[in-house]
Amino acid sequence: MRCIAWDIGAIFQPTMSPRCASRWTPAMPGGQLRATMDEPDPNFMRLALAQAALAEAAGEVPVGAVVVRDGEVIGAGYNHPIGAHDPTLHAEIVALRAAGRHLGNYRLAGCDLYVTLEPCAMCAGAIQHARIRRLVWGAADPKTGACGSVVDLFAEPRLNHHATVVSGVLADACVQTLQAFFARRRAEARARRQGGRTAQAGEADDTPEGARSGNRA
Ligand code: ZN
DSSP, X not given: OOOOEEOTTSOOOOSBXXXXXXXXXXXXXXXXXXXXXXXHHHHHHHHHHHHHHHHHHTTSOOOEEEEEEXXXXXXXXXXXXXXXXXXXXXXXXXXXXXXXXXXXXXXXXXXXXXXXXXXXXHHHXXXXXXXXXXXXXXXXXXXXXXXXXXXXXXXXXXXXXXXXXXOOTTHHHHHHHHHHHHHHHXXXXXXXXXXXXXXXXXXXXXXXXXXXXXXXX
8 A cells, every 4th residue: 555644844745746846836735644545636636736836926817727547646747727728728637638648548448537616517528538546536626616616517317428426625725725815806807907006097997807716717
């Protein structure tokens, strides 16, 4: 049984293939925390949250994902459609592509995908095409969630492949990550509006209030 451990002041060494390790960040949430692979879902979700932090650092909505096979991360990714000018670059898609390159196969047999936000219809389709064995997600997405919140593509009997779906893993941390991001964005928008009014009194201001929770761009 592999062991994953976090300790204050220690550098966390996740079970991760060398190709993925360069994309991992040690800025893990949680403080003192020690866990083993007896609880793999929270541990791998924390790695997905670390990917979400990379999205936030890039100015994107913080959603992260990892693909795991035999207890090892073989693909990781974060949401960045805005910076890449690519509407398909949700965290799940990025992680699936990385795992496919790692395995040299577009079918990701025996692989599990962890993502901090309920997948949308696009990502649910990609997950099914990739033959992901098990999908684990954190926060529900009432706007575009395709695992039960808006539609449930994993419960559709006419679709060929059905992954096992586990929801709500570290949901509080995943929700908090998104809520904090959007709160900051709204505060920044308010500050811009107030600054604009000071500089240009009386001029109309159409600064957007910020994206809704669940919108990844
Ligand atoms: Zn998606």
